Amino acid sequence: MAYKSxxxxxxxxxxxxxxxMFMGFALILLLPVIFCIxxxxxxxxxxxxxxxxxxxFLLGYVxxxxxxxxxxxxxxxxxxxxxIIFFVWxxxxxxxxxxxxxxxxxxxxxxxxxxxxGWTTTGLTLVHEERISKLFLVWRSLMQYxxxxxxAIIMLSSIGGGVSSSVYTAEGRxxxxxxxxxxxxxxxxxxxxxxxxxxxxxxxxxxxxxxDAFNHALTALATGGFSTSHSSIGGFNSIPVEIITxxxxxxxxxxxxxxxxxxxxxFRQLRKNVEPWTYxxxxxxxxxxxxxxxxxxxxxxxxxxxxxxxxxxxSALTGTGFSTTDLTVWNHYPLFLLxxxxxxxxxxxxxxGGLKLFRIFVIFKAIWIEIQKFFLPKGTVRYASASKGNIxxxxxxxxxxxxxxxxxxxxxxxxxxxxxxxxxxxDLMKSAFEYASALSTVGLxxxxxxxxxxxxxxxxxxxxxxxxxxxxxVILYAIAKLARDFKQYLQSSR
Amino acid sequence: xxxxxxxxxxxxxxGRLGSKIAGNLSNKGxxxxxxxxxxxxxxxxxxxxxxxxxVGNATEIExxxxxxxxxxxxxxxxxxxxxxxxxxxxxAKEVYNTPHVVARIYNPDNVPLFKQINVKVIIPMLLAxxxxxxxxxxxxxx
Numbered sequence: 331m332a333y334k335s336x337x338x339x340x341x342x343x344x345x346x347x348x349x350x351m352f353m354g355f356a357l358i359l360l361l362p363v364i365f366c367i368x369x370x371x372x373x374x375x376x377x378x379x380x381x382x383x384x385x386x387f388l389l390g391y392v393x394x395x396x397x398x399x400x401x402x403x404x405x406x407x408x409x410x411x412x413x414i415i416f417f418v419w420x421x422x423x424x425x426x427x428x429x430x431x432x433x434x435x436x437x438x439x440x441x442x443x444x445x446x447x448g449w450t451t452t453g454l455t456l457v458h459e460e461r462i463s464k465l466f467l468v469w470r471s472l473m474q475y476x477x478x479x480x481x482a483i484i485m486l487s488s489i490g491g492g493v494s495s496s497v498y499t500a501e502g503r504x505x506x507x508x509x510x511x512x513x514x515x516x517x518x519x520x521x522x523x524x525x526x527x528x529x530x531x532x533x534x535x536x537x538x539x540x541x542d543a544f545n546h547a548l549t550a551l552a553t554g555g556f557s558t559s560h561s562s563i564g565g566f567n568s569i570p571v572e573i574i575t576x577x578x579x580x581x582x583x584x585x586x587x588x589x590x591x592x593x594x595x596x597f598r599q600l601r602k603n604v605e606p607w608t609y610x611x612x613x614x615x616x617x618x619x620x621x622x623x624x625x626x627x628x629x630x631x632x633x634x635x636x637x638x639x640x641x642x643x644x645s646a647l648t649g650t651g652f653s654t655t656d657l658t659v660w661n662h663y664p665l666f667l668l669x670x671x672x673x674x675x676x677x678x679x680x681x682x683g684g685l686k687l688f689r690i691f692v693i694f695k696a697i698w699i700e701i702q703k704f705f706l707p708k709g710t711v712r713y714a715s716a717s718k719g720n721i722x723x724x725x726x727x728x729x730x731x732x733x734x735x736x737x738x739x740x741x742x743x744x745x746x747x748x749x750x751x752x753x754x755x756x757d758l759m760k761s762a763f764e765y766a767s768a769l770s771t772v773g774l775x776x777x778x779x780x781x782x783x784x785x786x787x788x789x790x791x792x793x794x795x796x797x798x799x800x801x802x803x804v805i806l807y808a809i810a811k812l813a814r815d816f817k818q819y820l821q822s823s824r
Numbered sequence: 825x826x827x828x829x830x831x832x833x834x835x836x837x838x839g840r841l842g843s844k845i846a847g848n849l850s851n852k853g854x855x856x857x858x859x860x861x862x863x864x865x866x867x868x869x870x871x872x873x874x875x876x877x878x879v880g881n882a883t884e885i886e887x888x889x890x891x892x893x894x895x896x897x898x899x900x901x902x903x904x905x906x907x908x909x910x911x912x913x914x915x916a917k918e919v920y921n922t923p924h925v926v927a928r929i930y931n932p933d934n935v936p937l938f939k940q941i942n943v944k945v946i947i948p949m950l951l952a953x954x955x956x957x958x959x960x961x962x963x964x965x966x
Binding site: 407408508509510 | 830832850853854855856857871874875876
């Protein structure tokens with residue numbers, strides 16, 4: 331009985347805090363309405379966002395009214411954090427899908443797909459960018475921008491306090507920049523915001539319209555990939571724009587810990603960070619291969635090949651998903667290379683998805699150490715480490731175990747997802763490409779993702795994006811804890 | 825001293841006392857770094873603690889440098905060994921000029937040593953003694 335009442339207090343706290351967050355989420359949903367100031371003709375579309383905000387606020391208020399009042403004494407640990415973050419994300423995806431449903435633009439499954447693609451910074455899309463309202467374009471960009479930062483950061487900088495710090499670790503963030511979590515969150519937000527402002531200015535200088543500049547700066551930095559043009563960055567056909575995008579994508583895929591070192595001028599520690607080097611190495615290795623794959627067969631000029639090869643490679647590795655060219659005409663070989671880059675993914679504690687470069691570096695270093703060990707005398711102890719942000723991690727069995735579990739979950743999901751796509755009659759190469767794009771939250775597409783795709787294909791991709799963004803484990807924890815607590819509750823009430 | 829809301833505090837020793845105090849300070853909004861020789865000790869830390877934890881031997885200057893002792897406003901020497909606490913206090917006070925150093929010491933005989941280098945001390949034995957005195961008075965007074 332004691333355990334039952336303990337569970338009751340726990341879930342009361344969880345539901346109460348969710349109520350607060352959903353009420354706050356209504357504010358985010360109202361942000362696109364501000365753009366009516368610049369585009370008064372869009373006013374009729376604002377109502378959909380107001381409606382969605384009302385739903386979010388009311389549901390939040392109901393939760394808060396029943397559970398949020400009274401004692402909040404129960405201390406929140408990582409277990410409750412996992413459940414909270416799980417439901418915050420589910421809630422965010424659901425509420426963000428509502429404007430698409432209310433306006434009859436997309437049906438429910440498609441709307442959920444679109445908003446998941448937004449919040450997970452994927453960038454696969456089911457809408458035709460040039461046929462929808464500007465407010466919706468802004469909303470898609472905002473989803474990606476906030477999704478890139480993550481809720482923990484937003485919550486910590488706005489409310490702070492106990493709930494948020496339990497959520498911080500649960501959302502898969504380890505990038506403690508300062509010995510206080512609230513300060514770290516603020517620094518991350520300042521860095522993220524300044525880059526966005528710089529991006530908008532750079533795009534405008536390169537000749538983009540302010541509206542396009544705003545949207546692309548947000549989505550490039552979030553390594554999201556939603557565009558305002560149906561042919562993505564290729565629609566602008568401008569080399570300066572492409573270069574700015576490459577820079578922004580690289581900034582987006584760089585972990586905040588590394589940005590912080592750069593900002594605070596700690597170049598000694600910065601040099602020790604393994605991820606930027608891995609990033610450079612992989613790009614320098616893959617770009618020539620991709621150029622070789624497209625030169626001659628797809629593009630006749632070398633310049634074209636280099637231009638598209640470099641852009642697509644960076645877009646795939648950073649997990650952004652912008653494209654400058656029609657990928658459906660590419661052959662299997664360069665597409666396969668892009669698939670590999672998408673699986674690799676960006677750096678840890680950034681806005682990218684995928685396996686992450688830190689994990690890849692550690693795996694290869696571990697292999698290298700094993701080989702060296704073979705030649706060393708028995709019983710020799712070797713210390714090996716890899717630096718990320720301002721922390722040096724020892725490559726020990728715990729770290730390797732975590733990486734093993736993560737990669738196994740990743741590939742398990744990958745295999746299941748690809749099977750579902752292939753089972754629905756898609757080409758194997760296309761399925762492998764498309765699902766890697768969803769699971770690593772990239773957003774490059776070969777056309778499987780479309781409004782005519784079967785619902786199973788849409789949902790398996792939705793789930794892939796969701797799992798990929800939250801890095802699997804926290805979702806498994808949350809579901810396992812929910813199931814366990816439910817079982818215990820039933821048992822104790824008997 | 826004007827009351828600062830955000831101090832940079834290093835807690836050396838993450839036992840029952842160190843972890844508890846680190847959690848409280850972190851909750852109050854201070855930047856807290858905990859140093860302990862054993863990684864397992866950090867399990868004492870509560871969820872309130874959001875600072876850094878560094879595995880390292882506090883008698884080695886490298887561990888203290890890693891904790892950025894040169895920037896610290898306050899160093900708390902809370903290990904279970906008076907000698908180590910003295911050494912940490914001395915390094916903080918005399919090498920890095922840390923404004924505030926507080927040490928926990930078990931043996932009251934060591935107090936003059938710490939006083940010499942201008943370190944504030946907490947002596948569990950004396951605290952327990954005065955607490956006992958009070959309890960005793962209460963019992964007698966009834």
